[in-house]
Amino acid sequence: MKATPAEWEILQVLWKRGPQTVREVHEALGAGGYTTTLKLMQIMLGKGLVVRDDSTRAHVFGPAMAREQMQGSFLEDVLRRVFGGSAAALLQGALNGAKPSADELAAMRRLLDEYEERQ
Amino acid sequence: MKATPAEWEILQVLWKRGPQTVREVHEALGAGGYTTTLKLMQIMLGKGLVVRDDSTRAHVFGPAMAREQMQGSFLEDVLRRVFGGSAAALLQGALNGAKPSADELAAMRRLLDEYEERQ
DNA sequence: TAATGTCAACGAAGTGTTTCGTAGATCTGC
DNA sequence: GCAGATCTACGAAACACTTCGTTGACATTA
Known part of the structure; x- marks a missing residue:
């Protein structure tokens, strides 16, 4: 829902x-x-x-649901509708919109590393 | 708008x-x-x-506007409303939702590098 | 010129979203 | 028990979003 x-x-x-x-x-x-x-x-x-x-x-x-699950299905929609399916375009927008700190940036790099290992 | x-x-x-x-x-x-x-x-x-x-x-x-600009202000809203301001949580959702290829992943790392340099 | 097709414009209907006023039930302190 | 406070429930109003039917203007072709 x-x-x-x-x-x-x-x-x-x-x-x-x-x-x-x-x-x-x-x-x-x-x-x-x-x-x-x-x-x-x-x-x-x-x-x-x-x-x-x-x-x-x-x-x-x-x-009623876990945060990750709801945010995930939300992003499926957004990725297609707003970003034409490009995760890179979304990341670019997130950097412009959120202006993350150095700490957050490091956390994001870690996420990329972890994702790569899982592939 | x-x-x-x-x-x-x-x-x-x-x-x-x-x-x-x-x-x-x-x-x-x-x-x-x-x-x-x-x-x-x-x-x-x-x-x-x-x-x-x-x-x-x-x-x-x-x-009327550049793609990056519109997507950026869209994400400002989404980050606050849906992800509580955490760009890392958004990236995690994007990785799960988009399952980017190795090429895309490399592009995303480049975006992080470029952003860091601009700071 | 007349018939046909394509176009922008407009209005309205149906649904979803948000807000709030009001009513009635329940609790608390006296 | 009574007054006041707090709660859920309900309905309505205002607005936004999406869809589509209809109309009249303009173009093409026979």
């Missing part, structure tokens, strides 16, 4: 901080009204993007 | 093949009706995503 932009921001919070109530997520986002966040999370529950524990009054929501 | 998914596919065609008529773009896409493509391109003209030469009967459309 595909997440919308606002839904991605909620998933960010859940991945980073673990299962949360609507209020906690809402405060982490720091924007919009409470019921807006609630409505989004209800829709996400219907889509299967999150799971819910409703055994307490304040229901607790958690991500 | 931000492009929608269908608009990105049109921009792909224009970047790859240069300025085109609506019919040429429509046939390159190979999907949907002609008027759908036309309408999209009219909207894109309004948004400033494409430029138009209407001196001939079949108007000729070209991209």
